[in-house]
Amino acid sequence: MDHSHYYHAADLARFGEVGKGAPELWEKFQAWYGAVFAEGALTAREKALIALAVSHAVQCPYCIDAYTTASLEHGSNEEQMTEAVHVAAAIRGGSSLVHGVQMRNHLERLGM
């Protein structure tokens, strides 16, 4: 097994091995995860697109692979998926920028 890098594409298929340390918690996670992504007030397609966007926000390469495939398999197209990624990027960018107000508050405290 190659451990020279932190991320390996093949490790996604080994996700279930995480359950070995705490099987009951893993089973609860699986049941909850399955329920979260089931068709509900939001469609499975909408949930997959949200997951794709969040995957980019948290920069999880496993999740990006998984939800790129899931989005395609739920009928989303490249344009829709790219817009979802832009939403994630915009929130990340905006969240940095909105902290500029904090900077300004402190500037005001320090300045004359």
Add this chain to the structure above:
Amino acid sequence: MRVLPTLQKQHHPLASGAAQRRRLAQLPLARTFEAALDGAGLLPLLATGIEVLQVNVGKKCNQTCRHCHVDAGPDRTEMMPPDVVDACLRVLAESAIPTLDVTGGAPELHPEFRRIVAAGVALGRRVIDRCNLTITRLPNYRWIPPFLAEHRVEISASLPYFQGHQTDAQRGEGVFDESIAALRELNSLGYGRAGSGLVLNLVTNPVGAFLPPDQRAAERDWKRELGRRYGIVFDRLYTITNMPISRFLEHLDEKGQVEAYLTRLVQGFNPAAAAGVMCRTTLSVGWDGTLYDCDFNQMLDLPVGEGLPRHIRDLDAARLAGRPIVLGPHCFGCAAGAGSSCGGAVA
């Protein structure tokens, strides 16, 4: 339209069914299809009758789609000879098989296409033409739409997506615009219009190495988008999984995705889909009259099981109706997710 040489023309190693079977057999899959069926209580997988006689009249086509399981194209010369056509029509006349499904290549390129269709209609059978749409735009084939309408033939037309670049990526540059023109003409003849009785179904294969979307949800999107963008109407949308054989196998190989795609199919095994696979109710006839469980087995040179009649001239419906299906790893393609058949999802 952009057309590429077929695998056969390129003398590609995957041009032969045996080479494709060897490539698939090398893959380290988590389990065999037989083991998956066994786990679902479906082994042996038996046919339940012959509801569809699917006749592949030849491999010639005016397109060279990236996912084509036939390796069809303009350079293919295989065509069903007249005596085999006669044998197919005789079987139809002497049996109660309710559906004649005519496929290819582009089946309309067969010189006897009109005779085959007219005979099936005259026998009172449901006749399906698997049409690639663009063939109807060629100068010598403008007769196709009115001929199909006159004989009230059901059309299963290929269109992978309601946008141009995805469609052209799979089927060749320029295919989308010609397909839209063909669909408009079919609509003008009444095809796809409520109350006309002229059935126009669309068939979509994913443009890539992933499973098709939910068929009902996709149909809603397609009806909305094709209507809004182009004023096109149709009856049903059928989602079909790309089969990892022939040109799609070569495409996967080129992308280094063979194992990942097969793994996706194996992980997606659905017992309900496996129970409803089309081979249980279909008999497939090759251009030379050889009998197969399905068009995919046909392209892999896997005829019906040993000891059974293997040519249309020798067809014995009673013996073939409950036959054990010939299986391979490619069968995961029909049993993954919601399943896949020439009539779309099965589960």
